[in-house]
Amino acid sequence: MKPRGSNEALFWLIFSGGGVVSAMLIPSLIASTILGGFGIEEAQVAFSYDRIYSLLSNWIVRIVVLAVIGASLMHAAHRIRHTIHDTRIPIPDPIAATLCYLSALGASGLAALLLAGL
Amino acid sequence: MTDPEKRRPSHNLHSNWWLNHTRYRQRDTRPRPDLGATWWLRGSSYFFVFIRELTSVFIALYLILFIGLIAALYIGAEAYNDYMELLWSPPLTVIQVFTLLFALFHTVTWFNLTPKAVRILKGESPISPLFLITPLYIVWLGVSSIVLWMIFS
Amino acid sequence: MTVDTDRIPLKISRYTEGQTTDGYDEYMVPYNEDWVVLDALNYIKDYVDGSLAYRWSCRMGVCGSCGMMINGKPKLTCSAFLSEYYPDPIVVEPLANFRVERDLIVDMDDFIHKLDSVKPWLIEGDSVPPANREYKQTPAQLAKYKQYSMCINCTLCYSACPVASNEPEFVGPAAIALAQRYNLDSRDSGKEQRLDVLMANEGVWDCTFVGECSNVCPKGVDPAAAIQQAKLESALAYAKSLIMPKGNK
Numbered sequence: 410m411k412p413r414g415s416n417e418a419l420f421w422l423i424f425s426g427g428g429v430v431s432a433m434l435i436p437s438l439i440a441s442t443i444l445g446g447f448g449i450e451e452a453q454v455a456f457s458y459d460r461i462y463s464l465l466s467n468w469i470v471r472i473v474v475l476a477v478i479g480a481s482l483m484h485a486a487h488r489i490r491h492t493i494h495d496t497r498i499p500i501p502d503p504i505a506a507t508l509c510y511l512s513a514l515g516a517s518g519l520a521a522l523l524l525a526g527l
Numbered sequence: 528m529t530d531p532e533k534r535r536p537s538h539n540l541h542s543n544w545w546l547n548h549t550r551y552r553q554r555d556t557r558p559r560p561d562l563g564a565t566w567w568l569r570g571s572s573y574f575f576v577f578i579r580e581l582t583s584v585f586i587a588l589y590l591i592l593f594i595g596l597i598a599a600l601y602i603g604a605e606a607y608n609d610y611m612e613l614l615w616s617p618p619l620t621v622i623q624v625f626t627l628l629f630a631l632f633h634t635v636t637w638f639n640l641t642p643k644a645v646r647i648l649k650g651e652s653p654i655s656p657l658f659l660i661t662p663l664y665i666v667w668l669g670v671s672s673i674v675l676w677m678i679f680s
Numbered sequence: 681m682t683v684d685t686d687r688i689p690l691k692i693s694r695y696t697e698g699q700t701t702d703g704y705d706e707y708m709v710p711y712n713e714d715w716v717v718l719d720a721l722n723y724i725k726d727y728v729d730g731s732l733a734y735r736w737s738c739r740m741g742v743c744g745s746c747g748m749m750i751n752g753k754p755k756l757t758c759s760a761f762l763s764e765y766y767p768d769p770i771v772v773e774p775l776a777n778f779r780v781e782r783d784l785i786v787d788m789d790d791f792i793h794k795l796d797s798v799k800p801w802l803i804e805g806d807s808v809p810p811a812n813r814e815y816k817q818t819p820a821q822l823a824k825y826k827q828y829s830m831c832i833n834c835t836l837c838y839s840a841c842p843v844a845s846n847e848p849e850f851v852g853p854a855a856i857a858l859a860q861r862y863n864l865d866s867r868d869s870g871k872e873q874r875l876d877v878l879m880a881n882e883g884v885w886d887c888t889f890v891g892e893c894s895n896v897c898p899k900g901v902d903p904a905a906a907i908q909q910a911k912l913e914s915a916l917a918y919a920k921s922l923i924m925p926k927g928n929k
Binding site for chain 1: 563564566567577580581582583584586587589590591592593594596597598600601604607608611614615616617619620623624626627630631633634637638666667670671674675677678679
């Protein structure tokens, strides 16, 4: 069964969804892990092994974290693929697309395995 | 009604029929000056679009660091503590600051451009894009507060 | 003759068929505050060099035929005042991303074919009016497509577009905006036919939303927004064909 039009539609839908997810969640995520780097003790305590482990032992949190990682990586992969093409970096689009999407899926799969095994 | 041949005027042989024309024209020897690979240096509006696209590289980079954090957590307390020491070291803190700036640029450009994809008319005039942009920022502030509260409370 | 006026240099791209090197000619043109670049070109053609070839017609930003690259930016030469550049030299080149026919004239055939492919005319369907009667349309129905109907086919948007630069096959901003112009018209029933063209890779999906097409549009058409809306519709039609395979094809 062949869908109508180009399959690019599917990747665009994933890109758009991932764009919303990363716009909403990535800045606060980065802000949380950056604070310890400025020597703020409360932030370092908040990121102690036990606290983060117990936070991620909640299945809902795990699923949300995985969704954020997966959607944002697919979003980034789509943009990187098109930027390669737009700036004429000499990688043929089928190869660039395969590399970008497969790395995003691979990294998300790794994250899923790690989160499931915690 | 559903037969594509009946649906199209007879002079259109194929829905992408102009491709034959442009492909033929690519053998044309006349010059075709174009914008080149460095189109993004042709002015500030192009440049900001390029930066917008570049945010994806920094978001991907950060997510790799974040998956590293989960991996360290998976391995054990010692690996995790070593990893956090690395993540909070000056070089990686600087990298994180850059990823944060790019991520914020992504958020701002994404929200501000969202109204372009939907056109809502109220009577005869389009509604202000602010009706769509403002709720996005409010949700963003809410979601960010929840994330930071969950981690730091 | 009166006193010598100020002059402004114009560096103009020249090309004749068979020529292999880039060629520019420089002309000194009298500087007039109320002159546009097109006036300067007409001065050159009338008094300095009759061999210069360029296209123009209305001189008032309506016909869309005098588009050229001015200092690397696509503009209608009838709307670009010398005073914006004076006393710096003005570089005039043919519109980017098109085959050059001669000097400042580009070959529009590619664009005309792309435009034709989206069927920019009313396609009759269920909404045919009774015989010998007019189509009725409310102001609200007109407002839905009016903005996109302002396009004058000047193709400045194609010259501003890095995607059109890389992908000669990309249907492009003006053609997609005009597809939307008819798709949104209450009298039209041709949306499904146009979607076949828009849903291809060379349709909406080549676009990476650089948005410069809308910045250079002299008529405020906002083709970038039209393309994003067409992307959303194309994506929904794609999803629909997966969920309900029988509804399409």
